[in-house]
Amino acid sequence: MAVPAAIQEQSIQEQSANSDAVIDLHGLSVNFGRRPILQNLRGDLRGRAIGLLGPNGAGKTTLIHTLLGFHPPSSGTAQIFGLDIVNDANQIKSLVGYMPERDSFIAQMSAVHFVRLMAELSGLPPEAALERAHEALFYVGLGEARYRKLDTYSLGMKQLAKLAQAIVHGPKLIFLDEPTNGLDPPARARMIKLIREIRDSGEAHIVLSSHLLLDVEECCDEILILRDGQIAVYCNLEEERKSNRKFLMMETRGEQSKFVEAIAGLGCEYALTGDHRLKVVLQEGVEVRDLYRLAADKQVQIRRLSYKRDSLEDIFLKAMENGHGSL
Amino acid sequence: MAVYEQTYKRYAGPLTPEWSRFFIIPRHAYRGVFKSKLFTAFFVICFIPLLVEAILIYLQHNVNALGILRVNVRELIPIDASFFETFVNLQGGFAFFVTLLVGPPLVSRDLRNNALPLYLCRPFSRTEYVLGKMSVLLILLSLITWIPQLLLFLFQSYLEGASWFVNNLWIASAIFIGSVVWILLLALLSQAVSALVKWRVVASAALLGIFFIPSVFGEFINVVFWTRWGHIVSLGALMKNVSDGLFGTFVRTTGRIVGFDGGVAREVILNEPPLWCSWAALFVICAICLALLSKKVKAYEVVQ
Numbered sequence: 001m002a003v004p005a006a007i008q009e010q011s012i013q014e015q016s017a018n019s020d021a022v023i024d025l026h027g028l029s030v031n032f033g034r035r036p037i038l039q040n041l042r043g044d045l046r047g048r049a050i051g052l053l054g055p056n057g058a059g060k061t062t063l064i065h066t067l068l069g070f071h072p073p074s075s076g077t078a079q080i081f082g083l084d085i086v087n088d089a090n091q092i093k094s095l096v097g098y099m100p101e102r103d104s105f106i107a108q109m110s111a112v113h114f115v116r117l118m119a120e121l122s123g124l125p126p127e128a129a130l131e132r133a134h135e136a137l138f139y140v141g142l143g144e145a146r147y148r149k150l151d152t153y154s155l156g157m158k159q160l161a162k163l164a165q166a167i168v169h170g171p172k173l174i175f176l177d178e179p180t181n182g183l184d185p186p187a188r189a190r191m192i193k194l195i196r197e198i199r200d201s202g203e204a205h206i207v208l209s210s211h212l213l214l215d216v217e218e219c220c221d222e223i224l225i226l227r228d229g230q231i232a233v234y235c236n237l238e239e240e241r242k243s244n245r246k247f248l249m250m251e252t253r254g255e256q257s258k259f260v261e262a263i264a265g266l267g268c269e270y271a272l273t274g275d276h277r278l279k280v281v282l283q284e285g286v287e288v289r290d291l292y293r294l295a296a297d298k299q300v301q302i303r304r305l306s307y308k309r310d311s312l313e314d315i316f317l318k319a320m321e322n323g324h325g326s327l
Numbered sequence: 328m329a330v331y332e333q334t335y336k337r338y339a340g341p342l343t344p345e346w347s348r349f350f351i352i353p354r355h356a357y358r359g360v361f362k363s364k365l366f367t368a369f370f371v372i373c374f375i376p377l378l379v380e381a382i383l384i385y386l387q388h389n390v391n392a393l394g395i396l397r398v399n400v401r402e403l404i405p406i407d408a409s410f411f412e413t414f415v416n417l418q419g420g421f422a423f424f425v426t427l428l429v430g431p432p433l434v435s436r437d438l439r440n441n442a443l444p445l446y447l448c449r450p451f452s453r454t455e456y457v458l459g460k461m462s463v464l465l466i467l468l469s470l471i472t473w474i475p476q477l478l479l480f481l482f483q484s485y486l487e488g489a490s491w492f493v494n495n496l497w498i499a500s501a502i503f504i505g506s507v508v509w510i511l512l513l514a515l516l517s518q519a520v521s522a523l524v525k526w527r528v529v530a531s532a533a534l535l536g537i538f539f540i541p542s543v544f545g546e547f548i549n550v551v552f553w554t555r556w557g558h559i560v561s562l563g564a565l566m567k568n569v570s571d572g573l574f575g576t577f578v579r580t581t582g583r584i585v586g587f588d589g590g591v592a593r594e595v596i597l598n599e600p601p602l603w604c605s606w607a608a609l610f611v612i613c614a615i616c617l618a619l620l621s622k623k624v625k626a627y628e629v630v631q
Contacts, residue, residue, distance in 0.1 A: 070626040098448040104441040123342035170338035201335040
């Protein structure tokens with residue numbers, strides 16, 4: 001007898017009550033033979049879109065594969081929506097979608113046939129699977145090409161077909177492993193747009209693994225940087241963006257020395273970085289308008305003012321230089 | 328996620344029961360298999376011996392037809408265990424060729440295209456995957472082996488009477504067990520070869536080789552060492568022994584050789600390996616195939 005997906009999900013949610021975390025890592029370690037690939041990963045990820053960053057061989061893909069149940073943990077465990085990745089693997093698999101990094105499809109099949117097959121394997125009845133396959137392919141922009149064989153697709157189209165199969169069953173969590181690999185700029189922009197749309201729909205969480213910092217920065221609100229199988233940095237990009245609002249870069253014209261003395265008088269730290277340029281760290285209670293007022297008093301023109309924020313690239317490079325961070 | 332809405336939406340409809348999902352694979356596979364006109368034609372040809380068998384059974388019981396054809400009933404083949412065994416073996420041959428056409432690409436295509444992660448990231452286990460792929464062959468081969476043979480057995484029973492049915496029920500079990508062992512062996516071997524070799528043509532050649540090269544080697548052993556134990560490595564001979572055992576026609580001594588050893592005449596009696604050896608050899612082959620499948624059917628190969 002067919003079981004409504006909503007009822008199945010409700011029973012899963014009951015099991016995973018009291019857990020807001022999307023992914024909860026409990027000392028997760030994975031070894032391939034004697035080689036440690038992931039070492040004692042701890043923490044919980046709660047973001048709507050979680051970015052996985054790290055250099056080649058850092059363990060990003062292995063982490064995704066372990067969460068999907070492809071590799072058994074050698075010690076520790078992890079939970080997805082409160083469900084254990086070892087004991088509740090089947091329940092987890094019914095809640096997730098996966099877009100692999102490498103070309104993965106079934107040759108000599110049309111896209112609609114392929115996506116339908118994947119939907120049926122996820123548990124959708126044949127009619128619903130066919131309907132959703134058409135919808136998913138239209139959604140990713142392959143509507144017109146959906147009856148073409150996958151072998152004849154370009155790389156960009158194959159990436160979109162992989163995305164379609166990952167979302168066809170409407171998962172609650174979608175793992176995207178290097179989704180923009182090999183895409184030209186327009187195709188990349190389209191893929192990023194789709195990922196952001198899914199994120200903004202509020203219907204699914206996304207875990208995005210990528211080498212491209214810009215992709216992660218554009219899509220994610222939380223990032224986990226891995227290095228040598230360990231967590232190098234965890235960063236909540238939203239909070240980082242908020243905190244960065246305290247750092248200002250200014251370019252001025254006029255007598256700067258009196259102006260910077262006045263800024264120091266407000267209790268703000270400053271640093272002169274070149275001709276007519278200075279960095280200011282705003283203190284609690286000091287607003288930008290106060291700086292404009294001071295500038296007017298000291299007859300200094302503020303020609304340019306911008307928030308100096310650590311870019312994701314800065315965070316990533318620091319993570320690669322520094323020791324291990326933790327959640 | 329309706330086409331016109333173009334938004335992402337979760338699925339909230341009914342789901343199919345988990346136990347039934349392995350049937351999805353054969354259902355989709357047959358769409359591809361029967362697209363080939365050549366295969367469809369061959370599959371139809373596979374039913375011709377069954378038609379002949381049905382006609383022979385019918386003629387045995389239809390005096391009028393025999394009269395028209397001017398055939399004496401004694402000239403016809405008797406409908407007994409040997410009759411059914413002959414046709415079971417004939418259909419077994421057809422089953423082998425169907426396996427050659429259908430089996431090799433089943434797993435290899437998925438391995439070549441890295442499709443296994445897509446199957447296994449869903450609520451679909453490795454066992455279900457192997458079961459699904461095997462059932463593509465098992466269903467097809469059943470349709471040309473034990474299912475029609477049992478129907479013909481029932482046809483014969485209907486024409487002959489209830490007592491014949493009761494007295495010969497063991498033939499039905501021999502048909503069923505013999506055919507199932509054969510198609511299971513074919514399915515396992517072809518899946519194992521398919522999992523090892525990624526190219527279809529090579530996989531087909533390897534499957535042919537597995538059947539014929541050990542047979543030649545076995546015959547070589549038989550000739551050189553004046554024995555029949557070479558049959559233990561020949562899949563065809565193993566299956567023949569098992570089938571003969573099931574139909575009650577198994578004979579251990581299958582020949583005598585008179586040779587000269589150091590100028591002294593010596594008679595050697597050639598004995599087939601005991602039946603249990605044939606069963607054990609088949610069991611070992613199936614176990615090896617399962618072990619290979621278990622090793623190869625993984626989402627990703629781990630390089631240690």
